[in-house]
Amino acid sequence: MVVWMILNENSPITFKDTLPREVDVVVIGAGIIGISIAYFLGKQGKKVLVCEKGRVAGEQSSRNWGWVRQQGRHSSELPIMKESLRIWQGLAEEIGEDLGFRQCGCLYLAETDAMEQENEDWLDIAREHSLDTKSLSGREVQSLLGQKDKYWKSAIYTASDGRAEPSIAVPRLARAAQRLGVKIIENCAVRSLDVVAGKLSGVHTELGRVEAKQVVSAAGAWSSLFAGHHNIALPQLRVKGTVARTEPVADFFQGNAASENIAFRRRTDGGYSIALADQSSHSIIPDSFRYLPKFLPLLKKSYRDVSLKFDRSFFKEIGYRAKKNPTVVSPFERNRVLSPKPDQSMLKQMRENLRTHVPELANAAFVESWAGMIETTPDVLPIVSEADHIKGFYMVSGLSGHGFGIGPGMGKVVADLICGRPMEYDLSRFKLDRFHDGSPIKLGMSA
Numbered sequence: 213m214v215v216w217m218i219l220n221e222n223s224p225i226t227f228k229d230t231l232p233r234e235v236d237v238v239v240i241g242a243g244i245i246g247i248s249i250a251y252f253l254g255k256q257g258k259k260v261l262v263c264e265k266g267r268v269a270g271e272q273s274s275r276n277w278g279w280v281r282q283q284g285r286h287s288s289e290l291p292i293m294k295e296s297l298r299i300w301q302g303l304a305e306e307i308g309e310d311l312g313f314r315q316c317g318c319l320y321l322a323e324t325d326a327m328e329q330e331n332e333d334w335l336d337i338a339r340e341h342s343l344d345t346k347s348l349s350g351r352e353v354q355s356l357l358g359q360k361d362k363y364w365k366s367a368i369y370t371a372s373d374g375r376a377e378p379s380i381a382v383p384r385l386a387r388a389a390q391r392l393g394v395k396i397i398e399n400c401a402v403r404s405l406d407v408v409a410g411k412l413s414g415v416h417t418e419l420g421r422v423e424a425k426q427v428v429s430a431a432g433a434w435s436s437l438f439a440g441h442h443n444i445a446l447p448q449l450r451v452k453g454t455v456a457r458t459e460p461v462a463d464f465f466q467g468n469a470a471s472e473n474i475a476f477r478r479r480t481d482g483g484y485s486i487a488l489a490d491q492s493s494h495s496i497i498p499d500s501f502r503y504l505p506k507f508l509p510l511l512k513k514s515y516r517d518v519s520l521k522f523d524r525s526f527f528k529e530i531g532y533r534a535k536k537n538p539t540v541v542s543p544f545e546r547n548r549v550l551s552p553k554p555d556q557s558m559l560k561q562m563r564e565n566l567r568t569h570v571p572e573l574a575n576a577a578f579v580e581s582w583a584g585m586i587e588t589t590p591d592v593l594p595i596v597s598e599a600d601h602i603k604g605f606y607m608v609s610g611l612s613g614h615g616f617g618i619g620p621g622m623g624k625v626v627a628d629l630i631c632g633r634p635m636e637y638d639l640s641r642f643k644l645d646r647f648h649d650g651s652p653i654k655l656g657m658s659a
């Protein structure tokens with residue numbers, strides 16, 4: 213049986229290739245995005261090095277809910293997401309290892325008229341992209357979930373959506389990338405790019421310098437800081453989400469389900485992953501003020517879902533932005549793995565909401581709980597951009613709480629972009645410039 217293990221600083225170091233002197237592409241960060249990019253670059257015969265300051269999938273990529281969903285996405289992401297789903301379908305066979313991927317559907321449950329309307333509105337996008345999403349009545353939901361009572365007014369359901377096991381999927385894909393010749397090194401922070409007179413020639417890592425003409429930052433929650441050291445303003449903030457997993461229990465629904473109050477997902481170890489949908493907290497840091505104007509529209513829409521906190525993080529991050537000499541220890545290696553503490557009040561609330569809405573899980577013990585820092589952009593859409601003033605430096609981040617499912621598709625698209633292959637997808641919506649060209653922030657949120 214596959215067991216979910218959250219990866220953190222205490223997890224053993226398992227990726228320890230030797231630092232090459234020169235490669236074609238350096239990838240910064242070994243989450244689902246960095247590893248997927250490296251895998252597809254490896255398939256195209258590129259010499260690739262992935263540098264990870266902590267552990268492969270140590271941050272968001274092993275801590276997420278594991279949903280692989282098209283449902284609820286913004287229209288601009290759906291073409292890549294559909295490609296991603298196609299990749300997930302064949303990936304385990306291609307690499308010869310189970311990634312926990314199962315196509316068991318995704319359910320958005322409505323308890324209120326407002327939620328029902330939001331769900332229904334999204335059906336137009338589903339039709340536009342020829343998805344198999346359909347609406348279900350309260351009775352149909354009750355029967356799909358096999359519940360004795362009717363708890364939900366209605367739902368939308370996409371049967372082709374899936375789930376996978378984040379903490380095994382990413383390291384296994386990383387091993388497959390290694391088999392293609394990709395070098396991966398944990399505990400190897402990239403301190404800075406090596407740029408002379410605007411020309412990129414490689415990176416400075418904590419283990420030494422590596423030459424490369426192309427570098428991709430897939431640094432997740434650290435992307436803004438890394439870009440900032442090179443005078444690139446990448447607006448990004450973090451919110452903390454808390455998750456729990458239950459002991460193995462009788463199966464009543466194989467897929468992913470979320471309402472305004474509770475989210476649950478069947479796991480391959482026989483338990484369920486549980487969370488409060490849309491509930492998170494934000495610790496105020498200097499970047500909160502730096503990027504506040506750009507985040508105002510998002511804050512206006514979601515202020516009820518995010519609790520603001522003022523804690524040690526503020527003081528810890530003062531000075532992070534100061535440019536450092538690459539021979540000096542950087543904030544990246546001082547924070548090997550972002551591993552915040554789960555929020556106890558949220559865990560309590562989850563238990564209560566299970567009691568009132570999902571009696572099948574009311575008594576299932578939580579055997580593990582954790583938290584993850586979700587990085588988000590002001591419009592909740594990714595950034596996929598080459599830096600204007602540093603040719604060959606690409607930024608792929610801001611996956612904004614839904615980057616796990618789209619990860620393999622995004623990896624393939626970015627690998628094609630880097631290799632200069634014809635681009636089948638429209639990436640214009642994901643350009644970093646959208647935050648700096650004076651245009652208003654258009655929220656990329658949907659149901």
Ligand SMILES: Cc1cc2nc3c(=O)[nH]c(=O)nc-3n(C[C@H](O)[C@H](O)[C@H](O)COP(=O)(O)OP(=O)(O)OC[C@H]3O[C@@H](n4cnc5c(N)ncnc54)[C@H](O)[C@@H]3O)c2cc1C
Pocket residue numbers: 240241242243244245246263264265266267268269270271272273274275276277278279280281400401402403430431432433434435438453454455544548549583584585586608609610611612613614615616617618
């Ligand atoms: C609680 C939670 C629930 C979520 N649920 C879902 C879900 O159900 N479905 C979904 O699709 N998405 C979900 N997400 C979002 C998803 O997990 C992320 O969008 C995705 O994992 C982002 O991947 P990434 O590779 O960009 O970032 P990360 O996984 O954060 O990886 C970035 C890596 O870069 C490394 N790094 C940073 N700076 C440096 C440096 N200078 N040198 C070397 N290494 C560096 C970091 O250590 C880190 O390992 C969820 C996220 C959370 C936290």
